[in-house]
Amino acid sequence: MTVNKESGRKRRHNRIRKRITGTKDKPRMSVHRSINNLAVQLIDDIEGVTLCAVSTMDKGYREKQKTGGNVKSAVILGELIAKAAQSKGIKKVVFDRSGYLYHGRIKALADSARKAGLEF
Numbered sequence: 099m100t101v102n103k104e105s106g107r108k109r110r111h112n113r114i115r116k117r118i119t120g121t122k123d124k125p126r127m128s129v130h131r132s133i134n135n136l137a138v139q140l141i142d143d144i145e146g147v148t149l150c151a152v153s154t155m156d157k158g159y160r161e162k163q164k165t166g167g168n169v170k171s172a173v174i175l176g177e178l179i180a181k182a183a184q185s186k187g188i189k190k191v192v193f194d195r196s197g198y199l200y201h202g203r204i205k206a207l208a209d210s211a212r213k214a215g216l217e218f
């Protein structure tokens with residue numbers, strides 16, 4: 099088996115997911131990062147349902163910012179997911195970094211979501 103960054107990330111993600119589950123009251127905030135975009139969704143793992151989701155590819159986001167793969171866009175996305183969660187009555191979440199290092203865009207997204215009112 100060849101070892102590369104993606105296979106290492108998937109191993110870390112599986113290790114994290116063993117311990118983290120989301121409920122309706124406290125959903126799992128899952129982050130997906132690519133080179134050009136970010137996506138965040140709040141998931142109820144018990145029901146298997148996505149409660150709300152935002153992405154840098156969404157039309158509402160593209161009106162504010164053209165690019166989606168930098169720290170500035172992660173800050174905006176954190177604010178958007180916090181607003182979407184609060185509109186659904188969600189205040190607390192469990193943060194799932196999906197095996198990505200808690201650094202750069204992932205850290206900026208988490209910090210801005212906390213600043214906008216989400217607790218995790």
